[in-house]
Amino acid sequence: MMYKSVFSISDDSSSLVKAKELGVDVLFVSSRNINRDYLNKIRKTLPGVRVYSEIPVFLASTPQEFPDAIPILADGCELSGTWNFLCPSNKQVRSKRLGRINELLKLSVDGVWLDFIRYPGRWEGDNPEFLDVCYCDSCLDGFQKVIGALLPRSHISETSSFIRKNYLREWYDYRVEVISSFVREVKGLVGAVNDHVDLGLFTVPFTSNDYDNAVLRVYAQDHKALGGVVDVVSPMVYHRMTNNPVSWIGNMVNYFSSFSPRVLPLVQSENRLSEFGPEEFSQSLSLASHIPSLGVCVFHLEDLVKQPEKFSTFRSFSSP
Numbered sequence: 001m002m003y004k005s006v007f008s009i010s011d012d013s014s015s016l017v018k019a020k021e022l023g024v025d026v027l028f029v030s031s032r033n034i035n036r037d038y039l040n041k042i043r044k045t046l047p048g049v050r051v052y053s054e055i056p057v058f059l060a061s062t063p064q065e066f067p068d069a070i071p072i073l074a075d076g077c078e079l080s081g082t083w084n085f086l087c088p089s090n091k092q093v094r095s096k097r098l099g100r101i102n103e104l105l106k107l108s109v110d111g112v113w114l115d116f117i118r119y120p121g122r123w124e125g126d127n128p129e130f131l132d133v134c135y136c137d138s139c140l141d142g143f144q145k146v147i148g149a150l151l152p153r154s155h156i157s158e159t160s161s162f163i164r165k166n167y168l169r170e171w172y173d174y175r176v177e178v179i180s181s182f183v184r185e186v187k188g189l190v191g192a193v194n195d196h197v198d199l200g201l202f203t204v205p206f207t208s209n210d211y212d213n214a215v216l217r218v219y220a221q222d223h224k225a226l227g228g229v230v231d232v233v234s235p236m237v238y239h240r241m242t243n244n245p246v247s248w249i250g251n252m253v254n255y256f257s258s259f260s261p262r263v264l265p266l267v268q269s270e271n272r273l274s275e276f277g278p279e280e281f282s283q284s285l286s287l288a289s290h291i292p293s294l295g296v297c298v299f300h301l302e303d304l305v306k307q308p309e310k311f312s313t314f315r316s317f318s319s320p
């Protein structure tokens with residue numbers, strides 16, 4: 001079966017009607033919008049459609065959600081910006097997210113998709129952000145345990161340069177493990193609570209050759225390790241947002257298929273960074289859903305509704 005899916009960012013009933021019009025098999029919904037009532041409404045409007053809940057993991061909904069988990073940069077300053085990135089080693093964040101995933105599993109969603117399952121930084125756009133982060137107490141305490149040595153801790157700028165000079169490889173490995181261990185914890189929870197649920201994750205659409213392996217060094221996403229833990233890997237192959245030709249999508253599907261037998265890519269509908277028409281959108285759908293891909297998910301539904309030509313392109317789209 002091909003997965004024809006769309007991501008809805010709203011909890012409005014009119015979105016559900018539009019999803020029905022598209023004839024999707026899977027609806028992605030943000031965990032922030034999911035509760036029993038809304039889920040019942042989805043089941044009623046879209047019978048038989050699988051509901052996958054996205055959950056932003058190391059991202060706060062507001063700066064107030066986790067004031068103690070603000071990532072610390074190499075110079076000791078707190079990370080600021082429009083996105084509320086969180087420190088991935090923070091115990092409170094990890095346990096609250098696991099708690100929410102537990103709730104979603106009990107609500108009987110059909111899938112849980114981990115989003116922002118990485119260290120901070122914006123990969124979208126012309127100039128991806130490659131931040132040197134996080135040097136908070138939680139991260140440094142954890143790292144000291146791993147290396148079995150004490151770090152100079154009087155000034156963070158001194159600590160960070162000491163690490164870079166003496167323990168760079170170990171630092172990268174440590175950060176990767178902070179991310180991977182959380183995914184394994186979620187996998188354990190799914191197995192214990194509701195193992196009919198698909199576990200997926202949204203991955204940064206970079207290969208190890210891009211930006212000198214920034215996906216591992218900076219975002220700490222080890223696609224090979226993670227592909228072995230989750231059921232489905234969903235690279236966000238937003239070609240315009242990353243300044244790539246549409247053909248790049250096919251290459252990325254093949255690349256990620258080497259880490260997971262089940263790949264469900266997301267393509268962009270939005271004219272973000274640059275405008276593109278329904279023809280190119282149609283090409284992106286075909287390339288993304290081409291074997292060995294499971295299908296395609298369009299991000300996002302509410303934007304598609306604003307672009308009637310792209311909407312009807314996706315409505316008539318079926319398995320290649």
Ligand SMILES: [Zn+2]
Nearest residue numbers: 087134136139
């Ligand atoms: Zn930290």
